[in-house]
Amino acid sequence: MIQPVIAGNWKMNKHIGEAVAFARRLRAAFATPPAREVIIAPPFTALHAVAEALRGSCIRMAAQTLHEAEKGAFTGEISGGMLREAGCTHVIVGHSERRTLFGESDGSINRKLRAALIAGLQPIFCIGESLRQREAGETPKVIEGQLKEGLNNLTADDIGLCIIAYEPVWAIGTGKTASPEQAQEVHRFIREWIARQYGGAAAERLAILYGGSVTPANAAALLAQPDINGALVGGASLDVDSFVQVIGH
Ligand code: PGA
Numbered sequence: 001m002i003q004p005v006i007a008g009n010w011k012m013n014k015h016i017g018e019a020v021a022f023a024r025r026l027r028a029a030f031a032t033p034p035a036r037e038v039i040i041a042p043p044f045t046a047l048h049a050v051a052e053a054l055r056g057s058c059i060r061m062a063a064q065t066l067h068e069a070e071k072g073a074f075t076g077e078i079s080g081g082m083l084r085e086a087g088c089t090h091v092i093v094g095h096s097e098r099r100t101l102f103g104e105s106d107g108s109i110n111r112k113l114r115a116a117l118i119a120g121l122q123p124i125f126c127i128g129e130s131l132r133q134r135e136a137g138e139t140p141k142v143i144e145g146q147l148k149e150g151l152n153n154l155t156a157d158d159i160g161l162c163i164i165a166y167e168p169v170w171a172i173g174t175g176k177t178a179s180p181e182q183a184q185e186v187h188r189f190i191r192e193w194i195a196r197q198y199g200g201a202a203a204e205r206l207a208i209l210y211g212g213s214v215t216p217a218n219a220a221a222l223l224a225q226p227d228i229n230g231a232l233v234g235g236a237s238l239d240v241d242s243f244v245q246v247i248g249h
Contacts, residue, residue, distance in 0.1 A: 002207050004223065005163060005230035006247045007039040007062060007124060008237025009092060009211075019046035023053035025240045030247075033058035036230065038247055039090055039124075040237070044078055051087025062090035062124060065098055068111035070119075080119025091116045092232075093123045094150060096169045106149035113150060117158055124163045124209070124232065125150060127190075131170035140189055147193055156198040163207045164190060165232040171212025173234060180221045180228075183210045187227035216245035 014022065019042045030038065041062040042050045051061055063086075067077035083091060093116060094109035104112075109125075116123040127146040129139045143166075151159065166186050168178050178186075187208045195203035210222050211232030222228050237243045 002205065002229045004036040005039065005207050005209055006036050006243075007041065007090070007092075007163075007165075007209065007230070007232050008243050009041045009062075009064065009095070009232055009234050010043060010238060011064065011097070011234060012043055013238055014042060014046060016046045016049050019043075020049050020053045022240050023050045023059070026059060026243070027054060027057045029240070029244045030058060034247055036247055041090075041092055044086075047083070047086040047088060054087075060089045061087055062092055063088045063121075064092050064095065066091050066093070066112055066116060066119075066121070068108060068115045070115070080115050080121050083121060084119050088121060090163070091121045091123055092165075093125050094146075095126045096128055096167060096172060100169070106146060109150045110152050113154065113162070114158075117154075117161060122161055122163060124165050126165045126167050126211070126232070128167040128169050128172075128212070134168065134170065139186060143186060143189060144193060147190065151197075156202045159194065159198050159202045160205060163209060163230075164194075165209040165211050166190060167211035167232060169212075173213070175213050177213040177215075177218050177222070178210070180225050183222060184225035184227055187225065191227050214246060216242050219246045 039060045039062050041064050063083045066080045067074055070079050093112045098104045113123050129142040133142045171178050191203045207229040209230040209232045210228050214231045214233045215236045
């Protein structure tokens, strides 16, 4: 039985004070731990303060990306070790905004996944097709390519530490959610691919999250699908009440 995961990706939102106030309210809402693992991903500047606000709670914290090296002359970048030190347990890797706006390739995403694992962070590895690719019937091919290249050289043990997030690019921030059936079809495809490459045990343990316009109104139907083990939530994670409602489903 996979513990469902609800992760909130704040993107470039919230100053330190707002982030800490959110963390305190979220913590108060889950004085009794929910059945689902709850993760929030604040921007870098708020990580340390949010970790302090969450200390001793059941809520985990992710960074939104990391650099592939441990340290060095990489102006503006942040390493996995630094994120651990700031209190992160998880890190989002390969989000479609990183791929499309910041030119991250499958190769660099693979190096980032490995850097995260070396630093002791659990990666939330994001994959998903564009609208053009879906309409051209290329979804399976695109997903397979992203899995193959992103997970290149990872072992079944490594996969056991990863979370995968399927986020169709056309559903992110657009209000157009994939239907539960559309999402389930791709989640099933991902799990079967993992089973073929890494064995059934790894596939059965793997949490596969859906992301793309998840809200309190559609979360329950998505999460009821057999291969959807949680959600990566953007817009609806910025408001504590709506995020609590998504978690509560
Ligand atoms: P959204 O973002 O929920 O605002 O569509 C999801 C994501 O980008 O992870």
